[in-house]
Amino acid sequence: MSDQPKTIAVIGAGIVGVSTAIWLQREGHKVILIEREAQAGEGTSFGNGGVLASCSVVPVTVPGLLTKAPxxxxxxxxxxxxxxxxxxxLLPWLRRYLSHGNAEDVRRIAAAVKGVVGDSLNDHLALATGTGAEKWITPSDYLFLYRDREHYEGDAFGFGIRRELGFKWDEMERDELAAYDPAYSDVVGFAARFGDHGRISDPGQYVKDLAAHVVAQGGQMIQATVTDFIRENGRLTGLRAETLSGADTITCDAAVLATGAWSKALGEKLGMQIPLETERxxxxxxxxxxxxxxAPVMVASGKFVMTPMEGRLRLAGIVEFxxxxxxxxxAPFALLKRQLKEVLPQLTWKEEKEWMGHRPAPTDSIPAxxxxxxxxxxxxxFGHHHIGLTGGPKTGRILAQIIAGKTPNVDVEAYSPSRFAT
Structure with a gap:
């Protein structure tokens, strides 16, 4: 597209959608933000782990997964x-997903993912500064907790890839970890500590505040469910949508589909066969x-994150299909409680709340x-698996640059939707 101001419809008001909207406005475009829920940030952008996990570039499909999964x-x-x-x-998606469980594919995927998450804290600060939402961003370490060094070395393949991509971390034996944070039980005997990470102390409110900034800057926000795209001579000219008052047509010069795990059906309307599943x-x-x-931590034995948030501690993770x-x-809630008791046996609390949501999972673990x-x-x-919050701001900036006719500072070929074209 040219760099002339356009009217851009952004479908989906999660972290990717609102990030795209803000960067589009900064490029001088008019934005229509469309969300099927009553408010922004009510889906996965509300329920995520809240960690700006730049080091989380290694996909789930590491070598050996196929034999371990059953x-x-x-x-x-x-x-x-x-x-x-x-x-x-699930089986057709699962076969393609597991086919990437080899060292070559994992390295390729990790390098691509780093392009959108590798500097997440600064990406979020660049997005949120001046919006009022920056108050929810807290720079922090990010720790991976293990039973002992042997347990840590069992993940040597993934840490080796992080090292190849330039990530650095400190190795902490039990005494050093206890001095850093005495909260953990003796079950936790080793940690890998990454600096220059961050956390969001209220992810849902963070996204709502960003969306409010879009509106304050002249953007329009509509509660609607987009059902189809209007095209003329190979160019998108509008959207068909169901609003609270009935069927409607939304005129626009371009549209961004950012509805996370719900993107597959609408993608088919654009001629895309997207191998997308929900990773619950x-x-x-x-x-x-x-x-x-x-600081936020990944408990390696349970593959779940514990993140300090405003007034509460959030435990997030688990994969369910x-x-x-x-x-x-x-069962996933019960597992979180059992594993919590192992690492923080002295923890008590006054109230607990449960949530389940949907992460968008393409078979190749690379966002579109x-x-x-x-x-x-x-x-x-869309398509960020479990790191949508981490990669949302960079994804939005890349999209805004492409729409404005500019060249992003990362190689975007790996993310190209052309890999899903029929």
Missing amino acids: GMLFSRNQPLFLKWGYLPR GYHLELWEPNLMPR GGLEAPASQ IGEVPGIKGAFLG
Whole structure:
């Protein structure tokens, strides 16, 4: 597209959508932000782990996953769950997903992911400064907790890839970890500490404040469900949507599809066959705890994150496959509580809240960012698996630059929607 001001519709008001909207406004464009919920940031952008996890570039599909996964599914103490009735629908996606469980693909994926998450704290500060939402951003360390050094060395492959990509961390034995943060039990005997990370102390409110800034800067926000795209001579000219008052047409010069795990069906309207699944994630919030960890941590044995937030401690993680419609399961919450008791046995709290949401999971673990081939003015921005909050601001900036006719400072070829074209 040219660099002349346009009217851009952004479909989805999660972190990717609002980030795109803000950067588009800074490029001089008029923005229409469309969200099916009553408010912005009510989906995964509300329920995520809250960590700006720049080092989380290694996909789940590391070598050896294929042999480990069946045992994980049948263990009550492993963070992988499946609603078995969904398995026939899942299998085509799962075969393609597991095919990337080799060293070459993992290195390729990690390098691509780093391009959108590798400087997340500064990306969030650049996005939020001056919006009123910056108060929710807290620079912090990010720790990976292990039983002992041997347990840590079991993840040597992933840490080796991080080292190849330029990440650095400190190795902390039990005594050093206890001096850094005495909260953890003796079960935690080793930690890898990454500096220059960050956390969001209220992710849902953070996104709402960013969306409010879009409106304050002249953007329009509409509660609607987009059902189709209007095209003329190979160019997008508008959207069909169901609003609170009925069917409507939204005129625009371009549109960005950023509806996370719900993007597959609308992508098909654009001629995309997107191998996208929902990676169902869970969080448990413990309000008014008697202690708070010093920094967000990944508990490696359970693959879940504990993040200090405003008035509460949030435990988030778990992978469950079961589609977009099934209700939450109780086993993931029970697992989070059991594992919490191991690492923070003295923790008490006054109230707890449960949540389940949907992460957008493409088979190749790389987000789709860019223009749809063959349709001028149609753009995609989704597919970040469990690191959407981390990569949202950079994704939005890349999209705004592409729409403005500028060249982003990262190689965008890996994210191209052309890999999903029919």
